[in-house]
Amino acid sequence: MLSKNQIKFIRSLHQKKFRQKYNIFVVEGEKMALEILRERPAQIEQIYALSNWVEEQKDILRAYINKTIIISDKDLSRISSLKTPNKVFITVRQFDAPAFPADLSTQYALFLDQIQDPGNLGTIIRIADWFGIEYVFCSEGCADFYNPKVIQATMGAIFRKKVIRTSLQSLKGHYPQLPFLGLVMDGDNIYHSERRGAGIIVVGNEGSGISRENQNHLTHRLSIPAGQDSRAESLNAAVATGIACAILMQP
């Protein structure tokens, strides 16, 4: 059974302020738990789990005996942020910020300019994972990577990808020779864009797109053409990112 203070501490991790204070975040649910155990086992602090799940996963959990705490359904509901708590709840040390790669000239990367919706941010990291994009750069204004909704929407991709908070200016300073390909409303038809095999794909904020300042750093302005007679104003930011990756990285 968890003490009141333990529950209070764990629940505080649903807030960014406390995640930063303790340098810890939370991974919930069976699927995501198995992902973090496989991908980043060294980062795990504590595993809180129902007894039948511990029994079920005993081979995997053998290496974590001293980190596993069996809790009741009731305590799991108390600490969970999910509508339907799902067997296991893990506290994880936040990852060290990855270094900028020495060379980015043979791969695509993403830069996200103020993607504020956690679901969109997570979904975009999942897209990067699907297309084999290693680096996702995020502006200061992007949602917290460790927000539970981000983690959930990545479906585990966040444990594999290198996610770095930086500015587009700084990125441009590091990689002045790279193409910076911005997704904008009035750009060139992305279907006709040269297949470069490398470049930073720049995705703008859900409502306002790429900031004026960051638009100055673009070397190319690309648009996904709408259908004939379309009256839609725009695409969802994650959907636009997926389409851009699918077109630019067509194998």
Next chain:
Amino acid sequence: MLSKNQIKFIRSLHQKKFRQKYNIFVVEGEKMALEILRERPAQIEQIYALSNWVEEQKDILRAYINKTIIISDKDLSRISSLKTPNKVFITVRQFDAPAFPADLSTQYALFLDQIQDPGNLGTIIRIADWFGIEYVFCSEGCADFYNPKVIQATMGAIFRKKVIRTSLQSLKGHYPQLPFLGLVMDGDNIYHSERRGAGIIVVGNEGSGISRENQNHLTHRLSIPAGQDSRAESLNAAVATGIACAILMQP
């Protein structure tokens, strides 16, 4: 000022049961309000709005004087389902189910097999709007079209598109000659798929994909290839739909 009973009635519309009982749904926020006023004015039941918004939009609201009720910030917070209530709240009569078109042989349409997440369903209807797809068919297991999260995620597209609840079997009965193009994990490379200019793009459930039964109705099985060394299991359903539309409908 709204009475207790009025507030109770309006709040009940956040639940599917009462939306169905009264055949009404809710449109919230300035942007969406202007969309419904432009696209489907005849469906509007009541407009609840802050006085400064009514003043600001007086030209548009002239035709709705007897349907506009000025309310306080406090009452707006009471009836709103948004975290940040946004000036206006409209009750709208649900749309009549559109008829099946006599001919679908010169356009693409979507069939959604148990898309359960309201955000995904709304985002997919928004994708249809972007690419000029007129018909979105939804299986019984899809989320309620009138769920506030669906409405919000469509960004107004739901007021323009024809969304029809039906089974894939029934659709196949209506259009036996059409290609039924299913997005599956082990299909043919979608980039090499013939450009047909028509067909039903079938999208499966977020977790389990296209049901076994519905797979029998497919004439083509298509996959979006993952990048080299990708370890991601799948793409988000809305992102996959967007990519499929972008590739199959490339102008």
